[in-house]
Amino acid sequence: MILKPRLEDLKIIGFYLGKIILGLAFTMAVPILAGLCFKELNPALDFLISIEISVFLGLLLLKICHTEKDLNWMQGMIVVSLSWIVAMFLGAIPLYLSGHWKTFLDACFDAMSGFATTGLVLVQDLDHMSYTHNLWRHLIMFLGGQGIVVIALSFFVRGFSSGAFKMYVGEARDERILPNVVHTSRFIWLVSFVYLVLGTIALGITGIFNGIKPLNSFFHGVCIFMAAFDTGGFSPQSQSILYYHSLVYEIITVIIMVLGAFNFKLHYHLWMGNRKEIFRNIETSTLFITIIITFSIVAVGLVQMGSYPSAVTLFRKGFYQLISGHTGTGFQTIYPQQFLADWNNLALVGVTLAMALGGAVCSTTGAIKMLRIGVIFKAFKEDLKRIIMPERALVIEKFHHIKEVFLEDKLVRSAFIITLAYIILYGLGALVGMFYGHPFLNALFESTSAAANVGLSCGITNIAMPAALKVTYIIQMWTGRLEFMSVFTILGFLIAALKGK
Amino acid sequence: MKINFKSVLLILLLILAAYPRIHVFCQSLSSSELIGNAKEHDGKPVTFTGEAIGDIMLRGEFAWVNINDGDNALGIWMSAALAKEINFTGSYKTRGDKVEVTGIFHRACSEHGGDLDIHAQSLRKLGDGRIVNQKLNLDKRNLSISLFGALILIWILSLFRHR
Numbered sequence: 001m002i003l004k005p006r007l008e009d010l011k012i013i014g015f016y017l018g019k020i021i022l023g024l025a026f027t028m029a030v031p032i033l034a035g036l037c038f039k040e041l042n043p044a045l046d047f048l049i050s051i052e053i054s055v056f057l058g059l060l061l062l063k064i065c066h067t068e069k070d071l072n073w074m075q076g077m078i079v080v081s082l083s084w085i086v087a088m089f090l091g092a093i094p095l096y097l098s099g100h101w102k103t104f105l106d107a108c109f110d111a112m113s114g115f116a117t118t119g120l121v122l123v124q125d126l127d128h129m130s131y132t133h134n135l136w137r138h139l140i141m142f143l144g145g146q147g148i149v150v151i152a153l154s155f156f157v158r159g160f161s162s163g164a165f166k167m168y169v170g171e172a173r174d175e176r177i178l179p180n181v182v183h184t185s186r187f188i189w190l191v192s193f194v195y196l197v198l199g200t201i202a203l204g205i206t207g208i209f210n211g212i213k214p215l216n217s218f219f220h221g222v223c224i225f226m227a228a229f230d231t232g233g234f235s236p237q238s239q240s241i242l243y244y245h246s247l248v249y250e251i252i253t254v255i256i257m258v259l260g261a262f263n264f265k266l267h268y269h270l271w272m273g274n275r276k277e278i279f280r281n282i283e284t285s286t287l288f289i290t291i292i293i294t295f296s297i298v299a300v301g302l303v304q305m306g307s308y309p310s311a312v313t314l315f316r317k318g319f320y321q322l323i324s325g326h327t328g329t330g331f332q333t334i335y336p337q338q339f340l341a342d343w344n345n346l347a348l349v350g351v352t353l354a355m356a357l358g359g360a361v362c363s364t365t366g367a368i369k370m371l372r373i374g375v376i377f378k379a380f381k382e383d384l385k386r387i388i389m390p391e392r393a394l395v396i397e398k399f400h401h402i403k404e405v406f407l408e409d410k411l412v413r414s415a416f417i418i419t420l421a422y423i424i425l426y427g428l429g430a431l432v433g434m435f436y437g438h439p440f441l442n443a444l445f446e447s448t449s450a451a452a453n454v455g456l457s458c459g460i461t462n463i464a465m466p467a468a469l470k471v472t473y474i475i476q477m478w479t480g481r482l483e484f485m486s487v488f489t490i491l492g493f494l495i496a497a498l499k500g501k
Numbered sequence: 502m503k504i505n506f507k508s509v510l511l512i513l514l515l516i517l518a519a520y521p522r523i524h525v526f527c528q529s530l531s532s533s534e535l536i537g538n539a540k541e542h543d544g545k546p547v548t549f550t551g552e553a554i555g556d557i558m559l560r561g562e563f564a565w566v567n568i569n570d571g572d573n574a575l576g577i578w579m580s581a582a583l584a585k586e587i588n589f590t591g592s593y594k595t596r597g598d599k600v601e602v603t604g605i606f607h608r609a610c611s612e613h614g615g616d617l618d619i620h621a622q623s624l625r626k627l628g629d630g631r632i633v634n635q636k637l638n639l640d641k642r643n644l645s646i647s648l649f650g651a652l653i654l655i656w657i658l659s660l661f662r663h664r
Contacts, residue, residue: 040593045641052648059655097641127554127569130593211558211565237555237567239574245558245565247614313615335573335617337536342608 004500005493009075011065016079017086018061020149024087025054027143028136031094035132043132046097054090077489083148084478088112091140098133100124102463105470110137112474115144116481117364119233119330119455120473122463126238131219134236138223142196144481145230145260145364146188191267192229199225199256203249210246228256230364233330233455240332241320250316253331254323261287261327261359263371265402282374282399283360287326290373294354295322301347318347321456326354328365330455339458345441348458352445355454356426366453366480368422372415374399379412421484425451425476432472433460451476529601532573539608539617547606549575549619550627553598554591557584566590568602577602578613579621589630599628 028051035044071079088111096107106122113120114137123129123137200221207217220236227234237243241253259267266284269277278284298318308314317334324331339348358367382397389395397407405411426448433443438460446460450473461473479487529548551570558565564584567574569591579602591597604621607613 040635042635042638042641045638045645048645049641049648052645052652056648056652056655059652059659063655063659127574127591128593128596211560212556216556237574238569239567239576242576242616243555243567243574245576245613245616245618308609308615309611313609313611317609317615333616335536337533338539338617341537341539 003496005497008067008069011067012069012071012075013078013082014061014065015067016071016075017082018058018065020079020083021054021058021061021086021090024090024143024148025051025058027139028054028094030139031132031136034135035130038131040130040132043094043098043130046094047132047136049097050090050093053093057086057090074489074493077486078493080149081478081482081486081490084112084115084482087115087140087144087148088474088478091115091136094136095123095133098130100126100129100133105467106463109470109474111140112477113455114138114140114232114234115148116453116477117141117145117230117232117328117366118450118453118477118481119227120450120457120461120477121234121455122461122470124463126236129236134223135219137234138226138232138236141230141232141234142192142226145226145232146185146192187268188264191264191271195229195256195259196222196225199229199252202252206246206248206252207244210244210249212244224253225256228253228329228331229260231257231260231328231330231359231366231453232364233324235331239335242333242335247316250320250333254320257323257327257329257331260329261363261365263360263362265362266360269402277402280400282378282401283370286370286374286377287359290354290357290370291322291326294326294350294357295319297350297353298322298347301344301350304346305342305344307342307347321351322354325351325449325454325456326357327359328355328367328452328454330449330457332456336457336459339445339456340442348441348445351456352441352448355445355448355452355456356422358452366451368419368452371401372419375407375411375415376419378407379415382407418483422451422480425479429472429476432469436466436469446473447476451480453477453480532570532575535575535606536573536617539606542606543608545606546603546622547619548601548603549577550601551575551599552591552596553587553589553600553630557587557590559584568600576613576616576618577604577621578610578618579604579624583621583624586624586626589632591630593633594635595632596630598626598630601625601627 028047032044032047032051035041035047088108091111091114092104092107095101095110096104100123101107101110102124109120109122112118200218203221203224204218207220208214212220223234223236226232235241235243241250263283266277266281295318299314302308302314302318308317320333334342356367357373358369359365361369361371378397378399382395385395398404399407426444429447429451430440430444433447434440442458442460445458448454449456529550530542532549532551535542535547535549549568549570551568551574553566554569554574555567559581562581564579564581566577566579566584566587568577587598587600589595589597601624602619602621603623604619606619608617609615610618
């Protein structure tokens with residue numbers, strides 16, 4: 001028998017949701033400050049309006065749903081999935097007010113794309129956008145990359161107890177780096193801020209050497225860093241990384257994208273001096289192997305097509321798009337239409353595969369992720385050994401992920417379920433794309449890009465695409481970012497509300 | 502002076518024959534046309550018109566200028582002397598100069614790491630850019646004041662409820 005949710009459940013969900021909304025509202029103060037510094041008053045007003053609406057909603061929820069109770073698993077999951085939806089709507093308000101988005105749905109699309117660190121865009125006239133709005137576009141990637149709940153846990157909300165871990169898990173971060181989840185959240189922020197400073201300096205100086213004015217250069221540096229480290233893929237100019245026409249800029253962004261694709265737990269061990277971990281860890285070794293395989297596919301495709309005049313240019317273009325896709329970033333050094341005009345199907349399949357695989361768990365990347373791919377590969381290896389070796393032989397498979405881990409059936413099962421869920425999600429999006437007349441491979445490319453939170457586009461994503469396709473990609477970005485569990489919980493909750501007794 | 506009819510006819514024919522070439526040489530193409538049919542235009546002279554946006558990135562005696570025609574921005578590689586003719590580039594506070602660039606189009610430029618670009622040979626300014634005056638949007642100002650009022654009201658009401 002399904003039990004109908006009680007009023008108490010709704011109150012607890014509403015109360016914690018209110019706290020997270022307040023946390024999100026405070027982050028809007030950053031673009032307001034930027035707006036005042038850059039003397040952009042109208043953009044600053046857009047954020048003042050948005051902050052007021054957010055605080056109003058957050059306070060209202062806190063007052064109406066006031067409770068002293070802690071969250072249970074179901075409530076924690078629902079708070080997380082609702083937080084991302086609410087963040088999308090609230091984050092879209094200043095974007096829409098800027099006038100750079102044709103409809104509120106388009107602004108919601110870009111807000112979800114930002115929070116989920118995807119990078120697909122429907123923005124118009126980006127080259128004339130204010131610093132204030134541009135900063136917000138990149139900041140939401142930084143916030144979403146760490147996790148909206150992680151922000152609330154780290155800075156703005158006090159008083160979470162065991163419910164904190166439930167929300168942390170619901171945000172697709174099932175690994176605790178430090179014993180305490182709040183300390184873990186703070187460590188994630190520490191790592192991000194240290195890299196933010198270093199990355200911004202590197203990009204800012206490179207920009208100056210490239211001929212960009214110092215202020216612009218450092219502004220671009222901070223934006224590009226946030227988009228690269230959080231594997232988001234937004235950029236301050238409409239040409240993405242092609243705007244800079246710089247090999248050094250490309251190399252730096254590749255390094256930042258790869259750092260963003262690493263597990264925060266791995267960062268912790270590297271910081272603690274355990275440098276061998278990078279070579280022993282199953283995720284980094286799997287990432288290395290999959291990059292080689294997928295790049296080989298891309299390279300063969302590009303050679304067949306004769307897309308580039310030399311091996312060097314082929315490597316530069318092919319490898320950049322591949323790393324951008326594999327890490328789930330979505331920066332491009334080619335135009336979206338060139339994927340269809342200059343790249344053949346084989347090369348597109350290579351990038352699509354890379355996008356579908358993703359980076360490490362507990363990183364800012366989306367998609368299936370390296371740990372699961374590694375575990376599935378190990379399970380195949382174990383089964384093969386069982387077939388080859390004598391029946392009485394004891395077959396034990398282990399892998400190294402921070403420590404030695406025995407390959408257990410429940411681990412393999414969980415890896416397979418999530419992998420299958422992602423494949424279904426990629427396929428469903430492709431079906432919707434095909435329904436609207438796009439060829440299979442193009443539809444699969446764009447769908448995988450949305451669901452795996454990548455952001456590479458072959459041109460399907462544009463303001464003229466049907467509203468249903470925009471909504472499909474929004475749902476894919478949301479589901480892909482949260483890795484299904486909290487999304488399934490909210491669906492179960494809705495079913496229980498309708499059919500429960 | 503005796504006019505040689507055959508010579509005049511020949512000159513006329515030559516002009517007429519050359520006209521389409523001149524026309525093709527100066528054919529102004531959109532960014533979508535250039536990107537979508539890049540192979541067709543690769544290595545050929547094209548004319549591209551749009552607004553100069555972002556930064557003029559000087560690289561020694563040359564410069565990169567990105568020009569946006571409303572659909573896409575294309576990278577234009579030009580001499581620093583040509584780039585100096587551009588006074589305004591588009592940003593939030595400015596509208597960039599509208600320029601017409603004629604040069605050689607590259608689908609995957611071997612000189613520039615495979616970038617799709619145009620190596621400019623000439624630049625003509627079609628319109629001057631300007632600084633955009635930002636007036637305070639009164640509707641937004643009034644809305645933010647009203648919302649602030651509503652927030653204060655909620656805060657006062659919550660104080661009463663507590664008492």
